[in-house]
Amino acid sequence: MESGLNFIDLILKASLLVQLVMLTLVGMSIASWAIIFQRKGIIGRAVIDAREFEKKFWSGMDLSKLYGELSTKVTQATGLEAMFIAGFKEFARHKKSSTPSAGMVIEGTHRSMRVALSREVEKLESGLSFLATVGSISPYIGLFGTVWGIMNAFIALGEVKQATLQMVAPGIAEALIATAMGLFAAIPAVIAYNRFAKNVEVAETQYVNFMEEFSNILHRQAANTAEAK
Structure with missing residues (x-):
């Protein structure tokens, strides 16, 4: 036995506002899935690159050679590589100058690495705020479409003398589709945001x-250099 209600027909026959709500939710869902796949690749690559760099760094390789x-x-350095380059570059610059103490050398290198750290974390967090926004507002957007659709269905129902469930069912069904779309957009976004x-x-x-x-390590090197002088 086939149902008289068709999913596609319900969407096409929905009011303009409900259709706009559905279109908005579909767009948000597509955008969030694009960000999910992008972030998965970028963050996963960052973790792998960090492990590979740490292996090379702790292998006993000369730091000057590694920097060169x-x-x-x-390709542009990212992650730990970018932090290492920023720190060692500042360290080498101070080392060539007449810096009075190892503490000042390390203060400068630490500041440079802190800036590089902030930039790298910002790169990894790019797009996560959008996922959080989609996860938080999509159910409410869908609910707005649902309330509007049900309101229109009951208004139309009040204009007839003899009301039947068959008359109001399509309007309520199309309204509930908006809620379903809101949840469909929100749930993956929330899960992905928490994981990322x-x-x-x-x-x-x-x-x-x-x-x-x-x-x-740089502090010990700076201290040894200062003592040698």
Whole structure:
């Protein structure tokens, strides 16, 4: 037994405002899925690159040689590489000057790496605010379409003398589709946001730990240089 209500027909016969709500939710859903796939690749790549760089960094390779190798790369350095380059570049600049103490050298390098850290975290967090927005407002947009559709259905129902369920059912059904679309847009966005936010937090912790360890290494080198002078 086939139902008299067709999903596509309900959307096409819906009021203009409800159709605009549905179109908005579809657009938000498509945009959020595009960001989800993009962020998944970027954040996943950042985690892998960080692990590979840490292996190279702790392999005992000379820091000057590592800096030269990274500086001549065609692609722009990101993640820990960008932080290392920023820190070592500042360290080398202070080392060549007549800086009075190792503390001032490390203060400058630490500041440079902190700026690089902020930039890298900002790159990883790009788009997450949109996912949070979609996750928070999509159900309300869908609910607005539902309320409007049900209101129109009952207004039309009040204009007839003999009301039947068959007369009001299409209007209520098309209105409920808006709520379903709102949930369809919101749920993946919320799940993705929570997952990516956690991954970015883990990556940021890894970056901060590296920054502190690298600062300690540079501090020892600066102290040894100062004593040698």
